Structure formats: structure tokens, C-alpha cells
Amino acid sequence: MEPNDIADFKRQIRAHLSAVLLLAALVGLNVGVTFLPGEGRLRVGVQIGLAFLSGGLVLTCFMHLRSEKTMIYAVLALTCVLLAAMMVLTWVARHDHPAMTEYHPAAPPPAPHHVP
Numbered sequence: 001m002e003p004n005d006i007a008d009f010k011r012q013i014r015a016h017l018s019a020v021l022l023l024a025a026l027v028g029l030n031v032g033v034t035f036l037p038g039e040g041r042l043r044v045g046v047q048i049g050l051a052f053l054s055g056g057l058v059l060t061c062f063m064h065l066r067s068e069k070t071m072i073y074a075v076l077a078l079t080c081v082l083l084a085a086m087m088v089l090t091w092v093a094r095h096d097h098p099a100m101t102e103y104h105p106a107a108p109p110p111a112p113h114h115v116p
Contacts, residue, residue: 019061
């Protein structure tokens with residue numbers, strides 16, 4: 001190995017190690033948020049945000065998206081837009097039930113036991 005190769009290798013190892021430590025810290029923070037008192041919706045939102053950060057770190061560092069071509073980023077952006085659209089459409093249609101159907105938000109009461 002040439003000196004340039006060794007220096008580059010050491011730089012890559014240092015970057016990967018720092019990414020692993022940051023990922024471990026994000027996972028620990030995500031677990032720690034679970035035990036915080038308060039409203040569940042806020043806690044879930046924070047955990048989803050931390051999960052997105054962790055996923056972005058894995059994508060950029062370990063999947064080497066930092067050094068990819070523009071087409072990869074275009075496909076990734078399109079995927080994110082379509083995922084967001086699917087989530088929004090699902091959220092909007094959560095109360096849109098088909099016509100001529102009945103919707104029971106609670107479970108029906110149990111049937112009485114009939115003993116002959």
C-alpha cells in the first residue's frame with residue numbers, strides 16, 4: 001500500500017467509526033424517549049424523527065450515497081415523494097368509508113351465551 005492509500009483508509013475507518021457511534025447514540029436516544037412521561041403522539045413523532053435521522057445516516061455513510069451520481073438522488077427523491085403522498089392519502093381517507101356500508105368504531109358487544 002502506498003502512503004496515500006493508507007491515509008485514505010484511516011480516514012474512511014475514522015468516518016465509519018464516528019458514524020457507528022452517532023448511530024448508537026441515536027438509538028439510545030430513541031429508547032430513552034420511550035420512557036419520558038407525556039403525551040404519546042409527541043413521543044411517537046420524536047421517535048419517527050430520530051428514525052429518519054438514523055436512516056439518513058445509514059444511507060449516506062454505509063450505503064455510500066454521498067458519492068453517487070445525480071440519477072440515484074433523483075430516484076431516491078421520487079421514492080420519498082411517493083411515500084409521502086401515499087401516507088397523506090391514507091391519512092385523508094381514514095374516514096372515507098364505502099357507500100352502503102356500516103362502520104362500527106368499537107367492537108360489537110359479545111353475544112350472550114345461550115344454553116339450551
